[in-house]
Amino acid sequence: MDIDIVGEDPVTQAIIERLIKEYRTDLVIKNRLPVRGGQIQSLAPKFNLLDSPVFLLTDLDEFQCPPSLIKKWLGNTPVNPRLIFRIAQEEAETWLMADRAGFSKWLGVDIKTIPEPKIIDRRKGISEIIFPLKPSLYMMMKIVPSSKNADLKDKLIPKPGAGKGPAYNSALLPFIEKIWNVENAAKHSYSLQKAILRLRNY
16 A cells, blocks of 8 residues: 655654554555645645545644644644554654664763653653753754764764754664664653554554
């Protein structure tokens, strides 16, 4: 079965591709639709009306919870069963760093530089890694500088006045495609667990 994927940058799209490769080898990615942050909200209702399968991944950002984001984006329209609408806790990069052992080894940093997951709902046993800053920013400013890998430091640390490292996406893609242990990451991220479950049951 063909499926289109929607993500705001190459990192998000690569995460979707890896999840499909890991859990649904019967799905074939037909179109990769890069949609920038502001556009993805305005286009979400159109994706929701399509009769063809779509996997859309976005960041929670400033919203308090996924239902509030979905309500803002889709209004009272129910989520189309053909749309896999998933929301990463804060940012998709959180899912990558949730594989704390793999990410720290790849980057060449002490695992302690990556915050440990915290229980955010004790009744349901829901855990997520909560960063004091935007996760991608925390990674670039607080974790990467201690890396023993000079090449990754050059690619990931922003130059003065820049929002991201000069080769941010291309640096992260090999980790996503070849090293990221999704199962290990899911143990530390409820939003990733939910995405995997939705994909498996699709």
